[in-house]
Amino acid sequence: MMPGFGMQPQIILLKEGTDTSQGTPQLLSNINACMAVADAVRTTLGPRGMDKLIHNSQGKVTISNDGATIMKLLEIVHPAAKSLVDVSLSQDAEVGDGTTSVVILSGELLKEAKPFIEEGAHPRNIIKAYRMASTLAVSKIKELSISLGGTVEEKKDLLKKCAMTTLNSKLVSGEKEFFAQMVVDAVSKLDPVTLDLKLIGIKKVQGGGLRDSFLVDGVAFKKTFSYAGFEQQPKSFDHPKVLLLNMELEIKSERENAEIRLEDPAQYQSIVDAEWNIIYEKLAKCVESGAQIVLSRLAIGDLATQYFADRNIFCAGRVEVNDLERVAKATGARVQTTVNGLSAESAKSFLGTCARFEERQVGAERYNLLTGCPNARTATIVLRGGSEQFIDEADRSLHDAIMIVRRALKHSEVVAGGGAIEMEVSKALREHSLTHTSKAQLFIKAFAKALEVIPRQLCNNAGFDATDVLSKLRQKHGQTDGTGRNFGVDVNTGGVVDTYNAFVWEPSLVKLNAIASATEAACLILSVDETVRNPKSENPDGQGMPAGGRGRGRGMGRGRGMRR
Structure with a gap:
């Protein structure tokens, strides 16, 4: 029958049982999933961060506060939230530290974009503004980074401070000075051109205390x-x-089917x-x-x-x-x-x-x-400790510290830690947003606000009043003479401190990579407006045919045969 006037013929495009979700509700659902992932690792950030105990189906127990390790072990199944796992692993592979920061930052960027999406703002406008803000943030970090110069001994001392900042937030933070020295000595043994990580061996031996660990030259x-x-x-x-x-x-021994033919038994001995x-x-x-x-x-x-x-x-x-x-x-x-x-x-x-x-x-x-x-192009660290889980976490902590020292050797530029660099970049972005007359002004301000999540979370994890500390930080960073630009969270007193003078340093590469990766992850999720879930075929040898398609064909053939 021909379709009536004005009616379109029905076209079946996707196989039966396909689940499709699209539009703003789907985008908001993806944002909520990513925010849930960020909340899972949020409490592990910083020197006072808590640890996660992950128990898998095989009965293996892992205790860790390393973002990449937690993300790997969580076995996230939500397709959009998996992008945060990837961004965390890429940060771990590229820099070695800042894996928790990058996940929290991605989640916060999406959280700030959520109200605009609900009010009908087009995701493409938000993506464009976020990418612009990311470029500005990266250039600001490069401008604020301080190069490590001086003699070899001075440089080693500076690298030790970078390693101590990394170990601050780890389970081995009580012995951070001992291990920071060990890490710097181990990395110093490597070829300065290649800095091949495989040439530093880490051996784990149960028993003894952390101080019993030693470096083998x-x-x-x-x-x-x-x-x-x-x-x-x-x-x-x-x-x-x-x-x-x-x-x-x-x-x-010879193969089982090997065959030797002898004419004289005396030859056997010679064989x-x-x-x-x-x-x-x-x-x-x-x-x-x-x-x-x-x-x-x-x-x-x-x-x-x-x-x-x-x-x-x-x-x-x-x-x-x-x-x-x-x-x-x-x-x-x-x-x-x-x-x-x-x-x-x-x-x-x-x-x-x-x-x-x-x-x-x-x-x-x-x-x-x-x-x-x-x-002398290689070194081995022998780690001692009470329990297997503790030594495994110490191994992961040292890996982060080794990666940071290695990166700082190659790119010898550092920035003030403790949320100082995020506050300074946030201030610069707020000022820049005022030069825009379009909606981009709002989106860049949202990006600037999202950056404040790092110092806020450091305060929350240490049990301090985040609102009070952030107000002090905004006041310090708002000074026109620029004297407060290195002020960050003081996790010991609950106030603010010049983190550069307090030797809380991080390689600028960590921050550059974290902001760029977090922005890309957020933009990727904002650009998705439809999710299509294909149904599992009930007949694995159907090769793309609808479930039951082949079965019906075979059944009809057999039926005809029986009738004959």
């Missing part, structure tokens, strides 16, 4: 699986030669001897090279272990790849994949050395330590 790795004969090997050397291998040193001769030849070449320590990524069997013990050589098989790489960097040794060519004459080209090798008892574990390495 070289490489430390846990004693590997060992065979009989291991205890007869020497466990300490001075200036040993180190040989690194990526091969097995044990007798390899058995050949297997032994191959392994003995490999071991002899290792000894001939002059090495006193043999480390391999693959297994070193019981025969090889005893062989080396008889010749006063230390060996360890199944060494982790990262540990082997660090040993190579530290000692100057080159990993060998074959024993051919391992002679005393060419030893200099592939053997490494260190000042001291020893096997030491650390808690309940035994560790192999190589120290005083000539290349």
